[in-house]
Amino acid sequence: xxxxxxxxxxxxxxxxxxxxxxxxxxxxxxxxxxxxxxxxxxxxxxxxxxxxxxxxxxxxxxxxxxxxxxxxxxxxxxxxxxxxxxxxxxxxxxxxxxxxxxxxxxxxxxxxxxxxxxxxxxxxxxxxxxxxxxxxxxxxxxxxxxxxxxxxxxxxxxxxxxxxxxxxxxxxxxxxxxxxxxxxxxxxxxxxxxxxxxxxxxxxxxxxxxxxxxxxxxxxxxxxxxxxxxxxxxxxxxxxxxxxxxxxxxxxxxxxxxxxxxxxxxxxxxxxxxxxxxxxxxxxxxxxxxxxxxxxxxxxxxxxxxxxxxxxxxxxxxxxxxxxxxxxxxxxxxxx
Amino acid sequence: xxxxxxxxxxxxxxxxxxxxxxxxxxxxxxxxxxxxxxxxxxxxxxxxxxxxxxxxxxxxxxxxxxxxxxxxxxxxxxxxxxxxxxxxxxxxxxxxxxxxxxxxxxxxxxxxxxxxxxxxxxxxxxxxxxxxxxxxxxxxxxxxxxxxxxxxxxxxxxxxxxxxxxxxxxxxxxxxxxxxxxxxxxxxxxxxxxxxxxxxxxxxxxxxxxxxxxxxxxxxxxxxxxxxxxxxxxxxxxxxx
Numbered sequence: 001x002x003x004x005x006x007x008x009x010x011x012x013x014x015x016x017x018x019x020x021x022x023x024x025x026x027x028x029x030x031x032x033x034x035x036x037x038x039x040x041x042x043x044x045x046x047x048x049x050x051x052x053x054x055x056x057x058x059x060x061x062x063x064x065x066x067x068x069x070x071x072x073x074x075x076x077x078x079x080x081x082x083x084x085x086x087x088x089x090x091x092x093x094x095x096x097x098x099x100x101x102x103x104x105x106x107x108x109x110x111x112x113x114x115x116x117x118x119x120x121x122x123x124x125x126x127x128x129x130x131x132x133x134x135x136x137x138x139x140x141x142x143x144x145x146x147x148x149x150x151x152x153x154x155x156x157x158x159x160x161x162x163x164x165x166x167x168x169x170x171x172x173x174x175x176x177x178x179x180x181x182x183x184x185x186x187x188x189x190x191x192x193x194x195x196x197x198x199x200x201x202x203x204x205x206x207x208x209x210x211x212x213x214x215x216x217x218x219x220x221x222x223x224x225x226x227x228x229x230x231x232x233x234x235x236x237x238x239x240x241x242x243x244x245x246x247x248x249x250x251x252x253x254x255x256x257x258x259x260x261x262x263x264x265x266x267x268x269x270x271x272x273x274x275x276x277x278x279x280x281x282x283x284x285x286x287x288x289x290x291x292x293x294x295x296x297x298x299x300x301x302x303x304x305x306x307x308x309x310x311x312x313x314x315x316x317x318x319x320x321x322x323x324x325x326x327x328x329x330x331x332x333x334x335x336x
Numbered sequence: 337x338x339x340x341x342x343x344x345x346x347x348x349x350x351x352x353x354x355x356x357x358x359x360x361x362x363x364x365x366x367x368x369x370x371x372x373x374x375x376x377x378x379x380x381x382x383x384x385x386x387x388x389x390x391x392x393x394x395x396x397x398x399x400x401x402x403x404x405x406x407x408x409x410x411x412x413x414x415x416x417x418x419x420x421x422x423x424x425x426x427x428x429x430x431x432x433x434x435x436x437x438x439x440x441x442x443x444x445x446x447x448x449x450x451x452x453x454x455x456x457x458x459x460x461x462x463x464x465x466x467x468x469x470x471x472x473x474x475x476x477x478x479x480x481x482x483x484x485x486x487x488x489x490x491x492x493x494x495x496x497x498x499x500x501x502x503x504x505x506x507x508x509x510x511x512x513x514x515x516x517x518x519x520x521x522x523x524x525x526x527x528x529x530x531x532x533x534x535x536x537x538x539x540x541x542x543x544x545x546x547x548x549x550x551x552x553x554x555x556x557x558x559x560x561x562x563x564x565x566x567x568x569x570x571x572x573x574x575x576x577x
Contacts, residue, residue: 030348034409037349041412045419052423056430063434064441082372086365093361096352096402103351260452261445305348312349312404319403326394334375336383 021307033309040313044320047283051324054279058272058331067262070253072148072269073335074172075140077131081333084127085325091120092322095291095315102308107301110311114295117318121288128281135270138167142274148266165255172253276328283321290314350407360401367394465505468544472501475546479503479569481510481539485562487569496576499548504539510567512536512545514557524568528553535560549573 019029026032062069098113139147139160147164149156255263294314297303303311371390375383400406405413469478476498480488483506492500502512515533519525527533531551539545549555552573559567 033348037408038412038415041415045415048416048419049423052419052426055423056427059427060430060434063431064437078372078375082368085368089361089364089368092398092402093357093364096357096360097354100352100354100357103349259445259449261448308348316403319398322402323395323398326398327388327391330371330384330387330391334371334383334387336375336378336387 475501526556
């Protein structure tokens with residue numbers, strides 16, 4: 001009762017109107033704005049922690065199996081990743097400008113900037129879609145659908161595996177070699193048929209051990225690396241006699257450079273890739289929905305100097321999506 | 337709460353100057369180009385930390401300027417920092433665990449590598465015997481010379497005019513010899529009447545020796561280097577059809 005009394009007193013003493021956008025439990029638009037923003041930041045903190053779980057899984061897998069990540073990331077095109085980073089940064093910039101326009105009451109600029117931001121989201125999702133398509137063309141699906149998935153020590157997709165290997169080996173050894181390796185793989189499959197011919201007995205098909213190119217460590221087993229030694233892969237590469245040739249852009253990690261154990265774990269990289277970019281992509285879509293709603297509201301003149309909280313808070317969400325991508329990009333695309 | 341304002345805004349929140357927004361945008365692009373450029377230089381371990389460092393700088397720019405944290409109530413920033421501290425603790429503890437497991441992972445990797453290598457070796461050996469058998473298709477009998485210094489099988493039976501193939505599957509050299517003049521113990525040699533003595537000379541690993549028998553009877557033969565250890569075999573040639 002007393003607070004209600006106080007508020008009405010305030011209303012009487014201060015502004016002679018209580019704006020329609022000001023909820024009755026706030027005294028001033030500024031207080032409402034600050035409260036809304038605080039709530040948004042608490043939500044963003046939970047978002048950071050949700051993505052944090054995936055970042056942690058990434059850190060553990062990469063810490064345990066660095067070779068898997070160095071090899072698997074060869075399937076990604078870092079120029080597309082960089083392009084998408086620029087697209088998202090640009091849309092973050094237009095979003096920040098949209099907030100400024102709303103604060104200054106520039107209605108047309110606000111709508112223009114929100115539309116530009118929305119288009120940034122469209123561009124990002126289109127590039128992401130093209131990237132996913134490129135993976136799926138090589139049977140690089142998430143989880144147990146991935147070409148590199150092993151089940152009971154055997155490749156689950158013996159037909160798709162040699163082509164996926166040729167694809168990544170080709171990319172990791174530089175563009176020119178791609179065709180040659182791919183050709184080799186298709187003309188002479190690295191894998192024999194999983195089922196032995198008829199002489200093994202017609203009653204029950206016998207699974208024959210698959211002979212893939214053996215890693216270097218089979219011929220000479222390395223001494224165990226000390227726990228502190230994170231450069232395991234470097235020594236493996238030295239072992240295989242593979243050194244980066246002058247002008248080589250990548251540390252050349254080929255399938256045969258991976259330990260046998262790591263060869264069976266390459267699907268882990270794609271699990272991390274699809275989960276992290278997938279959850280992020282979902283956030284981009286949600287952010288685009290929020291921006292579409294803001295465009296609709298802005299076109300009806302809802303926002304002005306006194307009331308732009310939804311634009312600001314929607315912007316915070318969009319910036320967070322950008323911020324997470326800023327970390328996803330180097331972790332997934334720029335593995336050295 | 338803001339009260340006095342000299343700007344054309346309502347005094348709610350911070351209005352970012354357009355120059356600042358453009359400046360931050362330009363810096364973010366520069367850092368993006370930089371982080372891609374650095375991957376073309378091999379700095380070993382440092383690459384990941386430089387990439388993450390640049391990401392932290394870019395993220396800070398977004399949070400401080402685009403997200404207004406620099407001008408906001410410090411409490412908002414505190415919420416973000418707290419979340420990041422929780423995250424750092426979470427990932428840090430998980431990585432300590434990961435590091436502790438590393439030697440076990442290495443050991444299991446190597447055990448698997450050895451196991452697969454052995455399986456591969458065994459498979460190759462079986463494959464080689466199959467190939468040798470395939471090549472010696474015309475032979476009526478197939479005898480393996482083993483690392484255990486044995487002819488396997490010890491006795492084979494064929495018809496006159498048929499061929500026996502000996503395949504050396506061991507890592508040692510062997511011979512197939514039925515020549516009394518080369519035997520240390522004459523009991524190791526037996527030839528039917530009218531049969532010529534024979535000697536294969538040294539048969540290298542993976543090599544095959546073939547001989548056709550026309551005279552019926554019992555042949556005892558031995559391996560010159562391993563006669564003393566009992567590497568002796570027998571071919572029984574029956575009357576032809």
